[in-house]
Amino acid sequence: MRYNFDKTINRIGSNTAKWDEIEEKFGTKDVLPMWVADMDFRVAQPIIDALKERAEHGIFGYTKMSDSYKEAVCNWMKKRHNWESEKDWLIHSPGVVPALSIIVREFTEPGDKIIIQSPVYYPFFDVVKDNGRELVCNSLKEVDGKYIMDYEDLENKIDNKVKLMILCSPHNPVGRVWTKEELVKLGEICIKNNIKIISDEIHSDLVYKGHKHIPLASISEEFAQNTITCFAPSKTFNIAGLQSALLSVPNKEDHEKISKAIAILDIRRDNCFGAVATEVAYTSGEEWLEQVLEYLEGNLDFLVEYIEERIPKVKVNKIEGTYLVWLDCRELGMNKEQLSEFMIKEAKVALDDGYWFGGEGEGFVRINIACPRNTLEEGLRRIENAVKNLK
Ligand SMILES: Cc1ncc(COP(=O)(O)O)c(C=O)c1O
The missing domain is CATH 3.40.640.10 (Type I PLP-dependent aspartate aminotransferase-like (Major domain))
Structure with a gap:
């Protein structure tokens, strides 16, 4: 079967860390969650079917x-x-x-x-x-x-x-x-x-x-x-x-x-x-995995191209694996607290701060690209606009 990863699924209210914990974690609900490592995609149909069957056993x-x-x-x-x-x-x-x-x-x-x-x-x-x-x-x-x-x-x-x-x-x-x-x-x-x-x-x-x-x-x-x-x-x-x-x-x-x-x-x-x-x-699950990998790689290419063309102050390299991309924001000239605040308050995106991963990560952020492409585009557009508005 063909899966549609472009479909946006509302996860708010399902007690999901990525979407329902953002206020606790980032101090505001007004951010697009692109942190924590899970995907905004519905899982493979055979898994859903098997879980339903197991649930029906009672x-x-x-x-x-x-x-x-x-x-x-x-x-x-x-x-x-x-x-x-x-x-x-x-x-x-x-x-x-x-x-x-x-x-x-x-x-x-x-x-x-x-x-x-x-x-x-x-x-x-x-x-x-x-x-x-x-x-x-x-x-x-x-x-x-x-x-x-x-x-x-x-x-x-x-x-x-x-x-x-x-x-x-x-x-x-x-x-x-x-x-x-x-x-x-x-x-x-x-x-x-x-x-x-x-x-x-x-x-x-x-x-x-x-x-x-x-x-x-x-x-x-x-x-x-x-x-x-x-x-x-x-x-x-x-x-x-x-x-x-x-x-x-x-x-x-x-x-x-x-x-x-x-x-x-x-x-x-x-x-x-x-x-x-x-x-x-x-x-x-292999059929689903092959499709999700293809979609993720499309997201990755989209992100790299978008950033290179429109947010050149941010540096990015095409990752070899995972759906977590490490963005080098050092050219924005902010310390770790400023960068964190900039992403939350100006760009309104919830990302993982680079310094959480150790001192080497200061000046970096990690973005999760396992989401529908239009969500990814929205996140990138927010970062682009916030960078443009920098004095
Ligand atoms: C490298 C690595 N190990 C472990 C985990 C989490 O593993 P678990 O949820 O099974 O504890 C993650 C989640 O992002 C991870 O990136």
Whole structure:
């Protein structure tokens, strides 16, 4: 079937964070929400149908991770990412972020160091700092607007207190889809220094033409043993509210450790709707995904062209993956508070402030382009007019 992503769906009043939390978050209702990472698109019809059928059953008891569910996940990984992930490696988690926090607690002690590559998804900072671990920022290097990993800085910052690295692959917010070469180099440094890698691959299915996501654990057996992969159908299929995520942990000891921690918290079971949606998404969601990727790439081209032509003070690069675009607003000459206020009060758009992603993000904002094109156009028009009105 053909999906129509141009259709505007009113999400206000559905208790959705993106639209219904803006006053709390931005101090006004008078902004167009283009923050937080979910899509304003209706999900794949097979998911809706399966959820309706499950709802009609009328009993919503404790749920088991069925064999067919695990098979659906592994088949997807094989088909989309050429990764032979095994059923026994899988662990359910109610989200990627809670899993990150659990792993941090299980694999490090208070005072140990954990590396992240900032600017990066802001909960990475919290799961390290709020658990009393020490944060080490191996900042990405910006070369002509493209971000790359800084291996020299990484090696300089490693000492025997560094136990873990949290990798964002593909990277939010800079939109990089790391190449095999980049990942191999990073993985080898970590193995050499006994640093386990948590690879957050939640954006792995949202990759544009000409780029390919490589699961870190798929690179070699040695890499697989050193990697805990976190992923979910939530970004791919726009079902974040169902709170279903997965870990793939090939190392037996690590698998046991994490499973036990999850069992102690009593969060090892998926909710019955999450389980249904995940299995159906991975078995019957591909047609929708292909169409959404095409639409998103159209939005991306539209945004890049619009900004280059009409808001040249803002710099943008075509991202390789995700639907979150990192806009360089440094030429507007504002500090972080001024830029934030400018976007909210003058442009009237709700974006993620760049500095939320670390100090490297000052002067940047992140815009979510997973919306109908006319919504995107409206957001860009607001920014354009606000920039024109600047003295
Ligand atoms: C890199 C990354 N990890 C994790 C998440 C959220 O994961 P969850 O909702 O499963 O906790 C996001 C959401 O934007 C993300 O960008």
